[in-house]
Amino acid sequence: MSLGERIKEQRKSSGLSQEKVAEFVGVSRQAVTKWETGQSAPSTENLFKLAEIFGTTVDILLASDEEEKDTPAEQIYYLYKMEQEKKREERRKKIKKNIFFTLVVAVGYVIVYLVGRIFGTTGQQTSVIGWLFGDDPAQLSYLYGWLLHQNIFWIAMAVSVIPALFGKKYFSFTTLAGFALGLLIGELGGQNPAGAAYGYGHYGWAIWGGIFTFSIVMGIIFEKITKSTIDWKSKKLWVWSAVFAIGILSILIIIRMSMPTSFG
Template structure:
C-alpha cells in the first residue's frame, strides 16, 4: 500500500470524514484528498499529527517499501523536498497570474482611454492603438500621460511587484492611477490660467494621487496580515 492508501484506510477505520480529518490536522479538505490520491505528500509535521490522530506510528503510514530507520529518514526528507517544490511552483504560478491580472487592468484602462478620446476611423488599428493623439473634452490628462511617456512606466511600477507577491501594492497603484485621472479631469481645468499657459493642472493632481497610492501600497504590504507562528501548513 502507498502512503496515500494507508492514510485513507486509517481515516476510514477511524470513522472520520475528509473534512473532519482536515480540521483535526489543520489543513484544507483538498490537501487531504491529494494525500489520499498520492498527488502530494503530507509534511513531516503533518505525518506525526496524522499518526497521533489515528493512534498509530509514522512507520505505519509510510509506504511498504520503507524498512530501516535510515530509509525512513530519507523517505521523509524526499517527501518534504517534494512538498516544498510543489509549494514553490504554486507560489510562482499565483504570482505570475497576479502580475498578468494587474497588467490586464492597466491595458483595459489604456483601451478605454483610446476608445473615448481617439477616433479609430482616422487611422489604422496599429495607429489607433499607439499613435493617435487623444482629442476632445476631457482628453488632456490622458494625452499628457501618453505624450510624457509616464503611462507605461507607471504600469510597470505597479505590475512588477506582483511577481514578488505584492498584489495589494499593484491594486493600490492601479486604483491611484484611475482616481488621479478622474480627479484630474474633474478638477484640473483652470480657464483663468489659460492665458498664462497654465490652463490645466490635472497632471499635478494625477502625480500627487499616484504618489499617495504608492505610499498606500507600501503601507498595505507592510501591515498586511501574515500567518501566525506555528500555524500549520498544508
C-alpha cells in the same frame, strides 16, 4: 504498525490530546489528525519535535515491523523527500499565482489605455493604427496625452506590474486603482480656465501625480496589514479604505485650492 498509528499510540501513552500535541509542535489540530490517520506525514523537523514531546526517539516512531523492509533511516529519507517535493509544489503554485495576478494587473492597465483611447481622443485620427498608438497631445485629452507622450503611463504600469511577479499583489492592485482614479479625477477636476491664456489651464498632472504617489504609500501599507487572503471584516482594512478615500479627496481639494484664479 504505520507511522500514524505509532504517533497516536505515543500520544495516548503520554496522556496528551491532539490539541495539546498541536500546540507543542506549532501546527493545527487538523494536521495532527492527518498524521495519525495517515493522510499526511510530519516533516522531519516536526518528527523530532514529536519524539521530544513523547519522551521517545525518532527511531521508535519509525520502528519497522518485521515484515517491513524500510529502516528508520530510510523512512526519514523518504519523509525528507516528501517534504522537499511538497515545498517544490508549493513554489510552483506560488509562481503560477504570481503570474496570474501580474497578468490581471497588466490587463487592468490595458483596459485603462483603451478607455482613454475611446473617450480621450479628438476624433481627428484617420487610421486605426494612429488611433490606437498615436501619442500626439494635441489629439488626446490633456492628462491622458501627457502621460503617454512623456512615457509616464508605461513607467507607472511597470511600477504596478513588476511587484506582482514577486507576490505583492495588494500593492499592485492599489497602485492600479490609484493610477485609474488619478487619471479620471485629474481629467475631470484639473481644469483651470483662468490660467488657460497663460499656459496654466490644466492641473490634472498634479492631481494624478499626487494620487498615484499616495497609492504607492497606501499599497505598501496594504501589504503590511494584509495576510495571504483579505479579511473583509478586519477593522484595519476598513480604516485603510477610509484613509485611502479621504486621502484622494484631500489631494484633489488641496490642488484645486492652490490653483491661481487670476494672473496679472
